[in-house]
Amino acid sequence: MGCAQCGTVITPSGRGRPRRYCGRACQARAYRARRDHGRPSRRPPPERPDRTSVVRAAIDLADAEGLGALSPDVLARRLGIPVTSLRRHVPSREALLTAVVDAVLAEHRPVRSPDWRVVLEHEAREEWARYRRHPWAVAVLATTRPPLGPGVLATVDRFLAALSGHGLDHRTALSVYLLVSGYVQGLATTAAAEHDAARDTGVTVRRWWTARLGRLAGAIGTGRHPWLTVDPATPEVDLDAEFDFGLARVLDGVEVFLAGRGRPS
CATH class of the missing domain: 1.10.357.10 (Tetracycline Repressor, domain 2)
Structure with a gap:
């Protein structure tokens, strides 16, 4: 008889009911599979935004709610990530302001003229x-x-x-x-x-x-x-x-x- 989870051959012990699983690990995996109806028991971690998307989200937040709403904590909640993850891109509010200002100034269209x-x-x-x-x-x-x-x-x-x-x-x-x-x-x-x-x-x-x-x-x-x-x-x-x-x-x-x-x- 084979394990119902992994198929490993189970040697009968001759006592009690026949075993369905070769060990506790397979028994636990089978339980999680039944609980989740065949879906993976762990959700994949959310995709972490890069610096560009963090800065873009910060500009959108300031445009919508004003400068007072712009902080790493509020921005992290908007992005659905821990503030520690956000601080990898912008370690402080000063760094956040510098980043958004540089992005806004990058919208500039220069002109060339001797006048x-x-x-x-x-x-x-x-x-x-x-x-x-x-x-x-x-x-x-x-x-x-x-x-x-x-x-x-x-x-x-x-x-x-x-x-x-x-x-x-x-x-x-x-x-x-x-x-x-x-x-x-x-x-x-x-x-x-x-x-x-x-x-x-x-x-x-x-x-x-x-x-x-x-x-x-x-x-x-x-x-x-x-x-x-x-x-x-x-x-x-x-x-x-x-x-x-x-x-x-x-x-x-x-x-x-x-x-x-x-x-x-």
């Missing part, structure tokens, strides 16, 4: 578009202590390279960079605040202004503010249009500044 104004305008518009796609990013980058990954360094280097040959030392060129980028980040901070308010309250900026038009018109109608008017058709500010206007004026100022410096011989 400094073309390059600076393109860089500013790319930065503005980046903050419109990822409003949380301005809070990470609009600081004197940004994540110093390759993306941030490449951004500043492109800007300074466009100003080379115009009689500026590196410190002055950096001041021009901070002027232009600071303008972009200032308006982007306003846009990010509106994005967060709409997400958290469910009230759009148009609805917010429309609800206050009557009170605002009454205050303006007193004559105490003769230069203010209310247009019921467009109560809210068009930030993209305001960005276009302001950027042109900032670059006009840089042009006047460079013209006064002259070119080196």
Whole structure:
């Protein structure tokens, strides 16, 4: 007679009922097979995400819920993995922020031109578009202590390279960079605040202004503010249009500044 699990021949002992299994190991395997109805008793371990998918998930989380939700613990729960596994890719929140910022900056589309104004305008518009796609990013980058990954360094280097040959030392060129980028980040901070308010309250900026038009018109109608008017058709500010206007004026100022410096011989 053979073992019901592995087929090994079982020598009869001559006492009691005949044995069905050659040993306890085969008996246990047969029990698990019956319990699981023929399925493997152990589930395969979940597939571990690589660094790219971890960073992509982090960006999606920040886009949906804001920068405050972005932490290794929350991200690990979203991915369904232990936080210890996540920390193999990003060992700290600082490393996580650096990784997501570098990934966002990698979306940049460079432009080649000998005209400094073309390059600076393109860089500013790319930065503005980046903050419109990822409003949380301005809070990470609009600081004197940004994540110093390759993306941030490449951004500043492109800007300074466009100003080379115009009689500026590196410190002055950096001041021009901070002027232009600071303008972009200032308006982007306003846009990010509106994005967060709409997400958290469910009230759009148009609805917010429309609800206050009557009170605002009454205050303006007193004559105490003769230069203010209310247009019921467009109560809210068009930030993209305001960005276009302001950027042109900032670059006009840089042009006047460079013209006064002259070119080196």
